[in-house]
Amino acid sequence: MRSRETPVALQGTAQRAVLEVRGVTKRYGSFLAVADVSFSLEQGHVLGMLGPNGAGKTTIICTILGLVHPDAGQIRIAGIDARQDAREALRHVGALVESPTFYPYLTGRENLRILALLRNVPEMRITEVLELVGLAERAEQRVGTYSLGMRQRLAIAAAVLHRPLLLILDEPTNGLDPHGIVEVRELIRGLAANGQTILLCSHALAEVQQVCSHVLILDRGRVVAQGAIDTLLAGDHAVVLRTPVPERVRALCAMTPWLRLLAEDGNVLHLAVPSTCEEEFAQLLLTEQIPVLELSRHSQTLERLFLETTSRSGKRSGNHALRRGRLGWWRLVKGQEK
Amino acid sequence: MWHAVHAEWLKLWRLRMYRVILVLGIVLSCLWVGFMLYLMERGAPHVQEEVTRQLALPGAYLQGFMLAAGLGETFLAIVAATFIANEFSWGTWRLVLPTGLSRWQALLAKFLVLWAGAAIFVFVTASVPIIAAAIVSAVLHQPVFQMPSAEHWQLELVVLPLRSVGALIAPIVLAMTVVVVTRSQAVAVGLTIGLSLSEGVLAAVLQGLGGWWAAIPRFFYLWNAQAIVRAPIFSGAPQPGSPSFQEAIPVVLAWTILLGSLTLWWFGRRDIEVRANA
Numbered sequence: 021m022r023s024r025e026t027p028v029a030l031q032g033t034a035q036r037a038v039l040e041v042r043g044v045t046k047r048y049g050s051f052l053a054v055a056d057v058s059f060s061l062e063q064g065h066v067l068g069m070l071g072p073n074g075a076g077k078t079t080i081i082c083t084i085l086g087l088v089h090p091d092a093g094q095i096r097i098a099g100i101d102a103r104q105d106a107r108e109a110l111r112h113v114g115a116l117v118e119s120p121t122f123y124p125y126l127t128g129r130e131n132l133r134i135l136a137l138l139r140n141v142p143e144m145r146i147t148e149v150l151e152l153v154g155l156a157e158r159a160e161q162r163v164g165t166y167s168l169g170m171r172q173r174l175a176i177a178a179a180v181l182h183r184p185l186l187l188i189l190d191e192p193t194n195g196l197d198p199h200g201i202v203e204v205r206e207l208i209r210g211l212a213a214n215g216q217t218i219l220l221c222s223h224a225l226a227e228v229q230q231v232c233s234h235v236l237i238l239d240r241g242r243v244v245a246q247g248a249i250d251t252l253l254a255g256d257h258a259v260v261l262r263t264p265v266p267e268r269v270r271a272l273c274a275m276t277p278w279l280r281l282l283a284e285d286g287n288v289l290h291l292a293v294p295s296t297c298e299e300e301f302a303q304l305l306l307t308e309q310i311p312v313l314e315l316s317r318h319s320q321t322l323e324r325l326f327l328e329t330t331s332r333s334g335k336r337s338g339n340h341a342l343r344r345g346r347l348g349w350w351r352l353v354k355g356q357e358k
Numbered sequence: 359m360w361h362a363v364h365a366e367w368l369k370l371w372r373l374r375m376y377r378v379i380l381v382l383g384i385v386l387s388c389l390w391v392g393f394m395l396y397l398m399e400r401g402a403p404h405v406q407e408e409v410t411r412q413l414a415l416p417g418a419y420l421q422g423f424m425l426a427a428g429l430g431e432t433f434l435a436i437v438a439a440t441f442i443a444n445e446f447s448w449g450t451w452r453l454v455l456p457t458g459l460s461r462w463q464a465l466l467a468k469f470l471v472l473w474a475g476a477a478i479f480v481f482v483t484a485s486v487p488i489i490a491a492a493i494v495s496a497v498l499h500q501p502v503f504q505m506p507s508a509e510h511w512q513l514e515l516v517v518l519p520l521r522s523v524g525a526l527i528a529p530i531v532l533a534m535t536v537v538v539v540t541r542s543q544a545v546a547v548g549l550t551i552g553l554s555l556s557e558g559v560l561a562a563v564l565q566g567l568g569g570w571w572a573a574i575p576r577f578f579y580l581w582n583a584q585a586i587v588r589a590p591i592f593s594g595a596p597q598p599g600s601p602s603f604q605e606a607i608p609v610v611l612a613w614t615i616l617l618g619s620l621t622l623w624w625f626g627r628r629d630i631e632v633r634a635n636a
Contacts, residue, residue, distance in 0.1 A: 085456040087630040110458035117456075121449035126372055131453075137365040138457040178453070 036099070038063050038112070038186045038217045039084070044093030046079055046241075053079045054090070055241045061186070061234075066208075066218045068228035068249075070322075071238035072330050077221045078118055080238075081190055084219075085115055098185055111139075114184035116192055120175030124164030128155055128174050131163055132181060139182040149177040154203070168195035176207065187211065190221040205231065229322040239330040252325060258282060259291045259301070262314035272308060279304075287313070362459055362467035370471050375440055379433045383426065383479055387486035390425055395494070414500070418491035420518065422484035427522040427587040429483060431529050431580070434476045435550035438533040442468060443543030451630045461626045469534060469618075476526040480519065521587050527614055528583035529554060535617045538625045550580075557581040575601075579613040582606040 039061040046054040054076040061067045071077050082088040084095055086106045095102040095109075102109035122131045132146045150156045153173040163171065172195055179187055192208065193201045201224075208231050212218055222228050228235065235252060237245040245252060263269060266287050273281045278297050283290040293301045298317075305312060370376055391413075398409045411417050445451050454464060495501065529550050536546035561575035575581060585606040588597070601609070 082452070082630070085452070087452055087455060089627070089629060107458035107460060110456055113456065115456050117452050119449075121453050123369060123444075123448065123450060125374060126369070130368065130372065134365045134368060135453070135457060137361045137368075138454060138459055140361060 036063060037061065037096070038098055039219065040094075040096040041080070041084070042094040042096075044080065044083055044090045044095065046076075046083060046088060046090050053241050054083070057093070057238070057241070057243055059236050059243065059246055061217060061219060063185075063217050064212075064215045065234050066212045066220060066232045068232035068235045069219060069221045069238065070223075070225065070228060070235060070326055074240075075238040075330070076241040077238055078190060079241075081115070081117055081188055081219070081221065084188065085113065085117065086110060087117075111182075112185040113188060114179035114182060114186070115188040115190075116172075116175040116179045117188070117190045119168075119191075119194065120171040122163040122171060122174060122178075125162060127160050127162055128166070128170075129159040131174065132178060135178050135181055141182050145181060149181050152180070153177040153207070169197060169200045172196055172200070172204070176204065180211070186217050186219065188219045191223070192220070193222065193224060193227065201227075225321075225323045225326055235322065237326060237329050244329040245325065249322065253322065258318040259293045260314070260316045260318060261289045261291055261312065262287055263289070264311055264313065268308065268310055272304065272310070276304065359463055359467065362463050363470055365454075366467045366471040367474070370437075370441060370475050373437070373441065376437050376475060379437055380479060380482055383429055383433065383483035384486055386429060387422070387425060387483045390421075391487055391490040394490075410500075413487075413491055413494050415488070415491050416514065418487040419484075419515070422487035423480065423518045423522040424587060425487065426480040426483035427525055427584075430476055430479050430522075430526050431554050431584070432551055434472065434479065434526050435529040435533045435554070436547050437475065438472050438530045439537050439543045439546035439550065441472060442534055442537040443541065443546065446537070446541045447543070455630065462622050465534070465538070465622060465625055469530065472530045472534075473523070473527065476530060477523045480522045480526070484519070484522070525583045525586040525610070528580050528610055531614050531617050531621075532579065535621045538621045554580045554584075558584070576605065577609060579610065579617075582609040582613075586610060 037060040041060070042058050044054055044057045045052075057076070057080060059067070069077050069080070079088060083090045083093075084097070084102065086102065090103075097109040098112045100109040100112075122128075123134070126134070129146060129150065132149065133143070135141075136143065136146055147156065150159045153176050155170060155173050155177065158166070158170065163174065166174065172192065176189070176192060179189065189208065193204050196204060205227055208218065208220065212231065212233075218232075220228065220232060229249060232249060234247065235245070235249050236243060261269065264287055266284060266289055269289055269291075270281060270284075273279050273291070278294055279301065280292040281289060282292050291301075305315075394409050394413050398406055398413065401409060412421050445454075451464075455461065532553070533546045533550045536549050537543060540546065557575075557578045557580050561578060561581050564574050565572045582601055583606070585601045586603060589600060589603040589606060
């Protein structure tokens, strides 16, 4: 798949918010699916929306796309109130929501032709996007005969058909084989590199970390973390130290205010070392002549941040609880668990 | 809006069920002609005379459109229910609605296309007896036109197709309403066909009871729609117990507006769930 797509630029300042979601709340009966969610997405940013299943990601996307009516809140797309003037606002949005849906009795090209008619897009553009996603050769076959991966590609073609300002991709690599995943990832990166504003929902956290500039983490319909990935992942680092003299390190921790012992397992010690004190820590080990058998640094990853922020507020599956147990020491680093 | 109608037309025309129903209309119409030819050959003298009259113009014209409207009532209800239920079951509402197409436009485009599809069905099906009439007349060396009275013929020539196509609004609107409310193709088809078959019988029963019971059938939707095609406009009285053309029109219009408004309101306020069976 090639990525030469350039979205239509938003008039005005370069940093103007393409998408603004303010206080969106949605209830299904007594079930609160989305609770007072607010975020904004500026032009050229790639926002990864993360959350466990049932966290409200798809509900928020459906709300943005006008498929679900929110109980409260405001959505502005390119400065246009999406609830007041949905037609004008949605003109700027291309979306792939969960599993791709098409008319199975129509060919890939016919499905895109329907969207092109509704979007007022010239016929020539259909061929362009089919080539972009590598489906030009299968375009005349019925979508019912397509594999899930091909449908996923067709859905991406449909989403970028009208060169939208905002691209919403909900699980775009779902059902793709490893080659397809790499291709879609490259396509998304290419789009992002060309200044395409993207809202990306994915459970592939490594992928989000690679592709996105910002991240929004939801849990039970609420925002539990949001911001630039670099900012969210910056902070203290955990250091794993294996030494034959753990008691001397413990004594060192008691004497040094910025050094904390997080956990101990025989002669393996988990220490919290602020990123600004890493050199000082190395110097301290030399000065105190502490023998080092192994020294490694554990940086915060998006996966850890995700698990940490989404497991805080409630019951999880057994598997999740297991992962939580393994990461207990990390919560100590962040000072959130006594 | 016209882009939406064009898009819906693409979808309907490529829908295999619709094309099968067009073929079915032609086949059933051919069977009717075949049966008429059989009666003309083997029937009693008075039957032969009647059949000969029906297989000439304007009899064949009249029979063709009535046959098409009768078949269309069932067939178009099935097509309408399928056409809209597919959007729910395939999850394709979430493909078309995020284009900015408003919900009322989406439904109105579907309705217009279904009605256009109904018109094609009626004309295709009705054309068989009319063509057969010309062929039979040529083979039997008899005049194509056998009119006892040509008084209203020219007007009927125009009005009958309009009545036949117009009456098909009722099953289409009813099927659309039931699908939008229940999201079930089976319920919509069952209810529409069930009502179309049972309203006539129920009307006869209620009229048999007399009193205010007899007034209830006046408000039946599909029964009145059928009367629009069958009731004479220019001459003669309607069949006993059947509403006149002038009585049927306002009832059908009122129901159409009521059900149409309900459908648009219901569809406009509901959430489109993210689910797909396909």
